[in-house]
Amino acid sequence: MADRILEVNNLTVDIPVPSGMLHAVQGVSFSVGRGETLCIVGESGCGKSLTSLAIMDLLPANASRTADKLEHDGVDILNIGENRMANIRGNTMGMIFQEPMTSLNPAYTISNQLEEALLRHKKVGRGEARERAVFLLEKVGITAASNRLRQYPHQLSGGLRQRVMIAMTLMCGPDLIIADEPTTALDVTIQAQILLLLAELQKEFHMGLILITHDLGVVARVADRVAVMYAGQLVEQGTATQVFENPTNPYTQGLLDCIPIPGKTARGAHLGSIPGIVPSLIGDLNGCRFADRCPYAKDECVAKDIEFRAAFEAGHSYRCVLSPEVCAKNAQRKLIA
């Protein structure tokens, strides 16, 4: 676990829009180790997908990316240029997207799309590529793999396509997979299967996995470590247990209050809610992004940028002006109320 497969330090993504500069991702830092699953969770528009695209260097052309550090397997991938980055993409770093229905090219067979990355990155023949494709398809639980290879994406169901996508990502034997909402478009039953598969494969191939999702349930079940994002910033980071058992940042706390948990939330009772809306990220931003929705906001929250601070346990940190003790008390109070 020691060796870090990805290290991100102070990643920022800005996008020019007609009304100014959109600060989509600001100062995001995290790292992923081999065999570790990091979940980045947040609501829509919080910048989690852009973070993943920034790591893959797949941002839209007009977006600008800066970082203090962006290392993959100890190698700087921040300034290596498109050609060398392309050699990494799909080779040692793979990505799975949200929409299995549209992420495969409808014009080519499964086999063609599976094999092309391998042929591109590794010196292998077509026969070998085919063998690996069959092997991986079976690995991701697709039966009659050699028949499936001849099929086109539209002939497969959503769950199968997402399995194909996973197999495709694994073709070159990557050591890091970034999965951006891989199960959002799928039924709950299929979702569980896909997540299970991902987790198993990750352990088996000892890969790092960054799973991006808005679903706290998924995060809790899959993650080793969790990073919560709000309005372009990380607001809390820690192990799954730390974040879910002792949420410290007020936003994380509010978020967890919002979802009904069978057995814990009283049936039919009022759910917690976060009033207000996400702030605009265009233009100069100061202070806590959550301030105007936060029940504990004070003047100092908007005055200055808020730093990350450590919570009680090691490896658990959060962004807030409030001390860990106050936060813990707040969380208690809400449970009682």
Added chain:
Amino acid sequence: MFIYACKRFGVAVLVAITVSLLSFSLIYLSGDPAMALAGESATSEDIENIRRVYGYDQPIMVQYVDWLSRVVQGDFGRSHYLKREVAEVIFERLPTTMLLGACALGFAILLSIPLGVLAAIRPNTIIDRLALTLAVVGQALPSFWFALILIFWLGITWRLLPITGTASWQNFIMPAVALGYYVTPAIMRLTRAGMLEVLSSDYIRTARAKGLKPATVLFKHALRNAIIPVVSLAAVQFGFMLGGSIVIETIFAINGLGFLAWETIQRGDLPTMQAIVLVLACFYIVLTFLADMLNAFLDPRIRVA
């Protein structure tokens, strides 16, 4: 695929039959077809004779079925003016027009698809703006005007190209350009729009995430999908061009079907007029059928239904 082809073919046949009905009814626009057919020197006796021979005294549906059954056997009747079998005349001139149409379409495609692709991969740049300007300007130029300008510059002033006739391949350049440029904007825009849409699609992102070379992403993954609607459009445009060849062939004195059509219309040679409408329509139908087949080949979602 086979089933799709059969189904599509069935529709094509139905359309062809409807078109034949329409072009058959053209003859009734003129009032008395027998009189029109009999021509200038006919006596009322002749007209009666023709009415009987052609069956114009029969109910219209009987006439139509009769006419259609002859047409299916390749007998479009005889042109009074040309003194020849209509079918013979048409198939004598069809190749010239087809060749002209193919040249024009070739020109349009060679110009528009690269431009459209360029514009799409560099949106909002000079290239894009140039291409768009070309499109807007191109669509506003009346083709006969453009043809005359071409003759003036390329034919007379610079003497680069022969002006009339079909003697050599050079003869086809100006008419092909004059005929083809008008469809260029449409194809270019569709290519651009298609490319833009495809380039922003999830599977292109997937392809890029696989680390494929930009050229592979562009040509293998993007163009193939973006080109699918262009194929249909090109077929439709080819049909339009056959119609547009009337003006162009007249200007460049090309002895093709368009020119024949124009002459035919002027002299009210009804059987030939009917036949040309029908032949052009059928050609269009065949063409769109082939385009659909090509699309099915390009797009497995249609092929493997």
Added chain:
Amino acid sequence: MTSKLLKTIGLAAVMAIAGVNQAWAGKSNDTLVWTTDREQAVADPYYNNTRELVIMGHAVWDGLLFRDLDSGEFKPLLAKSYKWVDNLTLEFDLRDDVVFHDGSKFDADDVVYTVNHVSNKDNGVLTFQNVKWMKNAEKLGPYKVRIHLHEPFPAALAYLSNAVFMMPSGHYDGAPMKADGKKDFGAVKPVGTGPYKIVEVIAGDRINMERNESYLKNGPKGQPQIGKLVFRTIKEMNTQMAELLTGGIDWMWDVPKDQAESLEAQGAVTVENAKTMRVSYLAFDVDGDSGVKYFTDPRVRAAVAHAINRASITKNLVGPASVVIPSACHPDQFGCAQDVTKWDYDPAKAKKLLTEAGYPNGFEFDIYAYRQREYTEAVIGDLAEVGLKANLKFMQYRALRDLVWKGQTPINHMTWGSNSIPDVSAITSHFFSGGRDDPAKDPEVIKNLETADTSVDPEVRKRHYKEALEKISANLYWLPMFTYAKYYVYSKDLDFKTTSDEIPRFYTAKWK
């Protein structure tokens, strides 16, 4: 500014002609390419009465006689000699050294076959006027024939030299059958005895002719000089001019006055304005057959006549060789009296007449035309100024003629070239003898023409023609407009003589 620049550069370039391509026309190829805008599908002078076929008729076929344009005298051509046996019989001795293009020898059988074929109304010769005066032909010997007339016909020699071409015997027998059960005589392969032979007919595009190397020696037509003669159809006047300027063709005509003058000023080609036998006329629907009754009123017709500024049209649009005509014939034709009722340009009077007729605000009607659209447009413009709104229906000749025959045109603006026959019978008698073309069917006119046509006394003829012409002009069955003058434009390399009868004799042309 651009257009000026365009013009300057364009003309400069035209001046600096240095034949680049277009190798198939011109002196270097010994090929004379001439062009008109009309497509020719039928290469037979009897079954295609266009001017192009009249021209080709003289190049490809020969008649028994030949009219010398300079002296006006009739010379034997395929005949060695001829004589009137009586008023109804012409006798010919034929040459025995003539061969058709297909190698067969010409003899009396051919004459008998041709005359009997064309003079039979059932065989549907298009301009039947040209041949209907012949009753039949009779073979007297292998090279001796007689042609019998229905009635005395003083213009017979003119027709024989201009419009009766000799075909080989049996020529039309193999014609294909039409759907209505009649033979399609126009569809046979053309064969003649003339200085050029037709080698290829591409309908709608061209007719290729080659010099007849074995053309009869010492004939009045002389020997053809240029190796190949090509007729091409080019619809667009611009395209024709473009081709002429770039050497793609050698000869064109019917160039509008202004363009011709511009071409002349520029000097790269030869431009000539020549008289023709063609006249322009307006024919009124005198008896209201078309359903439009306005023109049954003589005052309305007079108003139209006064409204049109014929002199201006002649001067500004037609050309210097054109003149306004008062009577329904060409001034050069025998019997064409000029001292008939004249209708001067007087729009005020026209308006007054219209008011009298009950149309102070004018009215609207269709005017039909087929040739030189701009002339008709000028007429429409003039009519508009007295409040008459004429809608132009511009058609092809044959389609329009059908309408005219059916009496469906309120006014038609047409022309007639008299088949270049210098006799009033070729125009006035054609139109006013009560036939399909006759707008008035005036019995008095018909009678006068009949008398004039069949008399052999020139004075009697003149007198009766004049009476007929006076009646036509006075009653305005027609408004005679003007004679056509034609602009010929041809290559500077070409030694070509224009003629006043609108029949270019390409067989006399040669390269400079």
Added chain:
Amino acid sequence: MTKTVIDVRDARQTFMISAGAFRGKRPLHAVNGVSITIDRGEVLGIVGESGCGKTTLAKMILGLLQPTGGDILLEGRPITELTRLEVARLLQPIFQDPYSSLNPRKSVGNIISLPLKVQKDPHPESWRERVEEKMALVGLAKRLYNLYPNQLSGGQRQRVAVARALVNRPQVVICDEPTSALDVSVQSQILNLLQDLRYQLNLTYILISHNLAVVEHIATRVAVMYLGRVVEEADTASLFERPQHPYTRALLESVLTPEPALGVPDTQLGAAYPNPVAPPSGCTFHPRCTQVMNHCSRIAPRPVATETGHVECHLYAADQGKERAIS
């Protein structure tokens, strides 16, 4: 007032799906014999995977689709005898996507007052007042009256949709995935709103959702649908505490609650949801069932009454299989 508001009796909806020129069309039984009653004041949750027919069922109840078989009685009257307007007075929908469910060219006020217009409400002068009243009820400020949907947030839009549904005081509101397009923080607001309105206006809900946590939280009764049939139906408490049907069990296992200790469950469901055009024989669930028996693939189970509802499974009516097998 009767207790039962909606009575669905053996409702069927069959679509003809083209299968090629010469094979003709093949039937897709989207809803294949559903019987269900909804009582006044109840919240009926309908759950199931996509393609199970829950949205089709909702559309049939709303009168947007004519049933191809069976009856749907609204307050005891067959829906086929009711006009569109009568159905509309009784039932109103709330859709999943608050972006496509509002006409972008109409202002909020126009959208919410549309039902009044359509019902030809006799007091046009009172419309604005009533619309603003409803806006207040769903928590929308008056100043939003003249805004357009694109100027609103997702939550606000869904509130507009709720207000539109309520303006004519319907008895039943059919909520088709009302929160699945919304963020968690907004979802809870809408769910709270729906809960509040239910008590205030004495509404009956049909709640269609794939989110079992939401259904468990709000519904009083739950129907589980699989391939066009209700395979289990029961009180919420019984269903979630004692699921009977193997499919219900699998569904419940698949629910991922934010409890890190539990890990990802293995539901043991075979990979694919079957093609509804060619459903499996017998019990349509048998290919994915962990407790499949021999006769499951041959004989379709019949509903068996349970404590609070019914279940369709051979496990609970062992005699059914034999009986049929003999006859």
Added chain:
Amino acid sequence: MSAPNPTINGTLAGAPVVAQILEPSPGAILRRRIFGHVGLVLGGAFLVLIIAMALLAPFLAPHDPLDQELSRKLIPPIWHDSPKATWEHPLGTDLFGRDYFSRLIYGSQISLLIGFAAMLISGVIGTTLGVLAGYFGGRVDMVVNFIITTRLSMPVVLVALAVVSLIGNSLWIVIWVLGLLIWDRFAVVMRSSTQQMRNLDYVAAAQALGCSTFRIIVTEIMPNILNNLIVVATVEMAHAILLEAALSFLGLGVQPPAPSWGLMIAEGKGFMFFQPWLIGIPGAALFILILSINLLGDGVRDVTAPENQN
């Protein structure tokens, strides 16, 4: 799903960065976009100018466009340094001595009338067919599709020429023939637009509210496909004007002495080598008219398209 952010929508992972921005009203956005779009403003301005020219023709034109005087024919426009050029006829005169400037001004009436009327006729036919097919789908769609395919397979220019030559030509016949021939694009575009709208929930909501089908089509669907309709309308208007010009060029369009621009080109075409302004001026006018209509159409498409940028 979240508020579509115009700049980054489509290119990002489907999750727009800004969840909620209070946007200005659609009208305000539209106004802003319209005035920010160069092509649209230019095209619109030119079109307004041309329409004004058509409406004010009797006041603007210095001469009667039909007033013929052969003695003053072919006067060149004033920019030619020819002694004949005169301010009396700023654009010169034609072969018949008619004032070209006045003819040009009156000609705008005819070209606009043809474009507008033909577009209206084809628009009514095409939109009706397209909307019905898109809304009802199924058999209706099949039938309409068949009609569209049949129509598309008939060569427009040829059929128009044939019909006009058979039944005669007048301004209104030309308009009707064109109108009856070029509705296909309306039908195709309206059909697909309606299909898209048809499947949106607000249509279902309107149905569930008890709206009649007619009301749904008119008040729910039509306003949302109006932008596409306008775009097609401009394209077809331009198409009709160009077709009329082509018919006139071949002599079967509007009949003289009407000063249609197409006819002016046809009449001037014989002079292109020596009096190029005769074809250049109406050609340029036609070009500018079509260009502005096209720019307008493109502009409308750009500013109303959801994926619109800048």
